[in-house]
Amino acid sequence: MTSRKTGYFTHPDCHLHEMGPGHPECPQRLAAIDDRLIASGVAGLIEPHEAPMAAGADLELAHDRLYLAALRGLAQEVQDQVRAGGPDHVHLDADTAMNVHTWTAAQRAAGAAIAATDAVMAGQLENAFCAVRPPGHHACRDRAMGFCFINNIAVAARHALERLGLQRVAVVDFDVHHGNGTEDILAGDPRVQMVGFFQHPHYPYSGEVPRASNMANLPVPAYTRGPQVRELVEREWLPRLEAFRPQMIFISAGFDAHRDDELGQLGLVEADYAWITRRLKEVAARHAQGRIVSCLEGGYHLEALARSVEAHVRELVDL
Numbered sequence: 001m002t003s004r005k006t007g008y009f010t011h012p013d014c015h016l017h018e019m020g021p022g023h024p025e026c027p028q029r030l031a032a033i034d035d036r037l038i039a040s041g042v043a044g045l046i047e048p049h050e051a052p053m054a055a056g057a058d059l060e061l062a063h064d065r066l067y068l069a070a071l072r073g074l075a076q077e078v079q080d081q082v083r084a085g086g087p088d089h090v091h092l093d094a095d096t097a098m099n100v101h102t103w104t105a106a107q108r109a110a111g112a113a114i115a116a117t118d119a120v121m122a123g124q125l126e127n128a129f130c131a132v133r134p135p136g137h138h139a140c141r142d143r144a145m146g147f148c149f150i151n152n153i154a155v156a157a158r159h160a161l162e163r164l165g166l167q168r169v170a171v172v173d174f175d176v177h178h179g180n181g182t183e184d185i186l187a188g189d190p191r192v193q194m195v196g197f198f199q200h201p202h203y204p205y206s207g208e209v210p211r212a213s214n215m216a217n218l219p220v221p222a223y224t225r226g227p228q229v230r231e232l233v234e235r236e237w238l239p240r241l242e243a244f245r246p247q248m249i250f251i252s253a254g255f256d257a258h259r260d261d262e263l264g265q266l267g268l269v270e271a272d273y274a275w276i277t278r279r280l281k282e283v284a285a286r287h288a289q290g291r292i293v294s295c296l297e298g299g300y301h302l303e304a305l306a307r308s309v310e311a312h313v314r315e316l317v318d319l
């Protein structure tokens with residue numbers, strides 16, 4: 001008997017990673033989501049799970065071993081630096097930095113995605129949302145960037161393919177930014193169909209030309225609003241997903257395409273996230289026994305983020 005429950009994977013360690021005062025990818029994001037789910041009563045309808053740590057072998061499903069060694073080295077460096085009374089952060093690029101908790105939080109975030117995948121595949125849950133940070137979709141095989149260190153969705157997708165015997169998985173990315181890291185890792189893998197839309201031109205200034213035929217990238221100009229995005233989803237995503245018949249759907253769930261979000265200039269609202277989630281659930285119901293694992297990516301306007309996650313999770317629960 002397959003469960004119809006929705007799991008909610010998170011961990012207190014994910015609140016401890018922070019990248020300095022005023023940084024938009026801040027711990028308050030998770031607090032806002034938790035508060036909203038509690039206040040709305042949705043928290044009582046989902047099954048809470050504490051995210052385990054991903055193991056090194058898990059991370060190697062999507063990342064080069066040398067890159068992971070370098071990240072571990074930087075994690076040690078920031079510990080030593082803080083112990084010696086130095087700065088709290090080690091910067092990897094202008095807007096991506098590690099504090100003493102980052103490496104643990106990153107392992108929890110990837111661990112959440114893996115554990116959610118295991119529980120859904122085992123039939124203990126129908127689907128799951130991972131409220132985790134750091135986010136992952138800009139993390140490339142051998143490079144951290146754009147607030148991301150480990151590509152949580154790519155790790156989980158590879159876990160499903162390499163270890164759980166699936167032959168076809170879909171990766172859906174509705175963050176306002178192109179999921180360049182996920183493309184870097186999964187382009188050319190015929191077992192994966194990725195679909196996404198993103199504002200273009202915009203950070204990270206990639207994706208206009210897909211890197212392989214399993215990538216359906218849909219760049220949209222600034223100020224594109226929900227109705228146009230829904231039309232694109234109908235016309236470009238759904239036929240591809242129907243033809244591919246994914247056995248599981250992974251969602252890079254970024255909510256920074258919301259009209260209130262200042263890190264992008266698109267015009268989505270909560271109802272658009274609900275609508276997209278509903279369409280994906282229909283695909284999952286037809287081909288994947290309902291199996292969906294969704295991981296938080298961007299979303300920086302705290303109120304809009306919290307309301308949008310609530311709308312997304314409500315659809316996952318089928319309220």
Ligand SMILES: [Zn+2]
Binds near residue numbers: 175176256298299
């Ligand atoms: Zn984003």
